[in-house]
Amino acid sequence: MIKSIYLENFYSFEQKVELNLQADNYTKKFPDNIFKENIIKTAVIYGPNNTGKTAIIDGANIIKKILLNKEVLIKFNIFTNKNICKFGLNFIINKKNYNYEFWINTNNSVPYEKLTIKNNNSENIIFLKDNIKKKYKSEDKKLEKILPMASLDNILIYTINTDNFPILKQAKKTLTTIAQKIEIIDMNNITNSKTLEILKSKNHLIKKVVSFIKNADLYLEDYYYDEFVFFDNKFINNKSLNQATLDQIKLVSVYKGIKVPSIIFDSVGTKKIVALASYIIEALEDGKILFIDELDSSLHYKLTRAILSMFNNVLNKKAQLICTIHDTDLLDCQKMFRKEQIWFTDKDKNGAKLYSLKDFSYSETGIRDTTNIFEKYNKGLLGAIPKPELISTLLEEEENEDS
Numbered sequence: 001m002i003k004s005i006y007l008e009n010f011y012s013f014e015q016k017v018e019l020n021l022q023a024d025n026y027t028k029k030f031p032d033n034i035f036k037e038n039i040i041k042t043a044v045i046y047g048p049n050n051t052g053k054t055a056i057i058d059g060a061n062i063i064k065k066i067l068l069n070k071e072v073l074i075k076f077n078i079f080t081n082k083n084i085c086k087f088g089l090n091f092i093i094n095k096k097n098y099n100y101e102f103w104i105n106t107n108n109s110v111p112y113e114k115l116t117i118k119n120n121n122s123e124n125i126i127f128l129k130d131n132i133k134k135k136y137k138s139e140d141k142k143l144e145k146i147l148p149m150a151s152l153d154n155i156l157i158y159t160i161n162t163d164n165f166p167i168l169k170q171a172k173k174t175l176t177t178i179a180q181k182i183e184i185i186d187m188n189n190i191t192n193s194k195t196l197e198i199l200k201s202k203n204h205l206i207k208k209v210v211s212f213i214k215n216a217d218l219y220l221e222d223y224y225y226d227e228f229v230f231f232d233n234k235f236i237n238n239k240s241l242n243q244a245t246l247d248q249i250k251l252v253s254v255y256k257g258i259k260v261p262s263i264i265f266d267s268v269g270t271k272k273i274v275a276l277a278s279y280i281i282e283a284l285e286d287g288k289i290l291f292i293d294e295l296d297s298s299l300h301y302k303l304t305r306a307i308l309s310m311f312n313n314v315l316n317k318k319a320q321l322i323c324t325i326h327d328t329d330l331l332d333c334q335k336m337f338r339k340e341q342i343w344f345t346d347k348d349k350n351g352a353k354l355y356s357l358k359d360f361s362y363s364e365t366g367i368r369d370t371t372n373i374f375e376k377y378n379k380g381l382l383g384a385i386p387k388p389e390l391i392s393t394l395l396e397e398e399e400n401e402d403s
Contacts, residue, residue, distance in 0.1 A: 001039055001092050001320055002178075002289055005063070008086035011055035012352035014077045016086070019043065019056060019322070024340045024358055029369050032314040033338055037092055040341050042311045042321045044295075044330060045354075046377075047345035048386035052352040053324040056345075057293045060182060060322075063087050066102065067179035069158050074104055079351065084111070091178050098174060099123075102155055109152040115171055126171055129156060140167040181288050183279055187272060187297040195278040196247060199225035205281050212277040216303055217270050222254035223262070269298040280307060287318030295323040296330075305330060312336070331373040333357070339369065344384035357382070 008016040021043060023034040034040050045053050058075075065072045066087075074085050088101040096117055103112040115126040128137040129147045136147035143165045151159040157172035198209055213223045229250050251262040251274075262274070283290050296304045304327060311321040333339055342357040360367050360382065367376060376382055 001035060001037065001287075001318065002322075003039055003090040003092065003097070004088075005056075005060060005090070006086070006088040007055065007059040009077045009080060009082045010059055010062075010085045010087070011075050011077065012050070012052040012347065013055060013354070014080050014082070014351045015353075017052075017056075017352075017354040018088075019045075019343065019354065020340075020356070021320070021322075022340075024338065027338050027340070027369070029333075030312070030336075030338050033312045033341065035317070039092070039320075040338065041316055041319070042308055042337075043323075043341050043343055044308070044337070045322070045324045045343045045345060046326070046328075046331070047324075047384040048347075051345040051347045051384070052354065053345050054293050055352075056322075056354070057184060057186075057291045057324065059087065060291045061184040063089050064179045064182045064184065066104075066155060067175045069154070074108070076106065077351075086112075089178070093174050093178055098178075100175060110155055111152060113155055115175070126167060127156060138167070140165055143168060181286075183283065183288055183290050185276070185279060185290060185292045187276075187292060187294045190272060190275040192248075192251070192271065192275040194282075195274050196225065196251065198278050199251070200227075200247070205278070205285060208281045208285075209277045212281055213274055216273045216277070216306075219255055220253060220270065221257070222252075223274070224252055226250050226252050229259070269300070272298050273303070276307075280310065283319040283321070284310065284316055289320040290322070292321065292323040294325070296325050296327040301327045301329045305336065308336070328374050328377060331377055333369050333371065333373050339367075342373070344382060346384040355383075 003022055004018055004020045006016055006018040007013050021040050023038045023040050025038070033042070045056060047053050062072050062074065076082070076085055083106045084103050086101070086103045088099070090097070090099045092098070099116045099118060101112070101114045102110055104110055111131040113127070113129045117124045117126060124139065125137050126139060127143060127147065128135060129150060130136065131152060134148070136144055138144040138147065146160070150156060153159060157168065157175060160168060162169040162172050195209060198205055210223055214220050227250060229252055248263045249261050252259050253262040253266055255265070262271070266274070279290060282288060295307070304325070308321065308330070310316065311319060330336065331342065333342070339358040340356055343354060344357070345352060345354050347353070357367070357373065367373070377385060
C-alpha cells in the first residue's frame with residue numbers, strides 16, 4: 001500500500017506537492033476507513049479544471065512506468081526554467097516501509113536516485129546515487145563502489161546487472177511489485193478489455209464481476225460472454241466482422257429476459273460500469289492501488305458513493321482507491337470520509353497547489369468532523385472552486401449587436 005506520493009516541477013506543479021495518505025492519529029472517526037498500518041484506504045481530489053488533479057494521476061503513472069522499464073513522456077512545468085522533474089513514493093511491502101525517489105532531467109537522464117527502508121526513527125539506505133552532489137552510498141560496499149560509474153540512462157535496477165548484487169536484486173523485486181499493484185484508469189478513455197478477458201477466460205473473479213455489474217444497473221438481469229451467440233439482423237449484421245468486433249458483440253446484456261448485444265443497447269454509464277467492474281473487484285481481491293481520473297464520469301452519485309464505500313469497508317484489508325472527482329455531494333465528513341481523505345487542487349499567481357481538508361483548523365474555518373463540508377466549499381472558504389462568469393459572454397454579444 002502507498003503512504004504518500006510526491007511530485008515537483010511536473011505539469012502544473014512547480015513546487016513540491018505531496019499526497020499524504022497517512023491517517024491522522026488524533027481522529028477516531030470512521031476507523032474502518034484506515035488500515036491497521038494507519039494509512040487511509042481512499043482519497044478524493046477536488047478542484048477546478050486545469051489545476052493539477054489529473055497531474056496527480058499522471059505522476060503515479062510515470063512512477064509505475066519507470067519502475068517497470070516502460071517508455072515515458074515527462075511533461076515539465078512550462079512556467080519555470082528548471083530542468084529536473086522529481087518523483088517520490090513512500091510505500092509498504094511485506095510490513096517494510098520503503099521510500100523511493102528519483103529525478104529525471106530534460107535529457108531523460110536520471111541524475112538522482114535513492115531507496116531507503118525506514119525502521120521506527122532510523123533510515124537504512126539501500127542505495128543513494130547522487131550525480132549532482134557526487135554522493136554515493138549503499139549497504140553493499142561492492143555496489144557502492146560502482147555507483148559513480150552507473151549509467152544515467154535509466155534507474156539502477158535496469159542499468160546494473162542485479163544478479164551480481166543481491167541487495168539490488170531484492171530492490172528490483174520490491175519496486176516492480178509495488179508498480180504492478182498500481183492501476184491507472186481514465187474514466188473518459190476506459191475500455192472493457194479487462195472485463196472482457198475475465199468473462200472469456202472463465203476467471204475465478206467472474207461471479208463477483210458480473211454481480212457488481214448487475215447490482216450497479218437496476219434494470220440489467222444478466223451479463224455474460226457467449227462465444228456462440230448469433231443475433232438476427234434486426235440487431236446487427238454479423239457478416240464481415242473482425243474478431244475484436246465479434247468479441248464485443250458476444251457480450252450479452254439481458255433485459256426482461258431478452259438477450260441483446262451490450263455494445264448497442266447499453267448506455268454510456270452502463271458501459272463504464274462494465275469496464276470498471278473488473279478493476280474494482282481485482283483490486284479488492286488482490287490488494288491493488290487504483291488511481292482513477294474522474295471516477296464520477298457518467299456515473300450516478302449514489303453509485304460513485306457505493307464504490308468508495310466498498311474500499312472504505314472493514315472487509316477491505318489491502319486495496320486503495322485514489323481518485324479525482326467533481327461531485328460535491330460526496331464532500332461528506334458526516335457519513336463517509338475522514339478529513340484527511342478529502343484533497344483539493346487550486347492555482348494562484350504562485351502556481352498550482354495541493355492540500356487536504358485536514359489542513360484547515362476549526363479556529364480558522366469552523367470546520368469540524370460534523371460540519372457540512374459542501375456548504376463551506378460552495379461558499380469558497382476552502383478554495384479550489386471555479387468562478388465562471390459565462391453570462392458575460394452573452395452580455396458582450398448583446399453589446400456588440402447594439403453597436
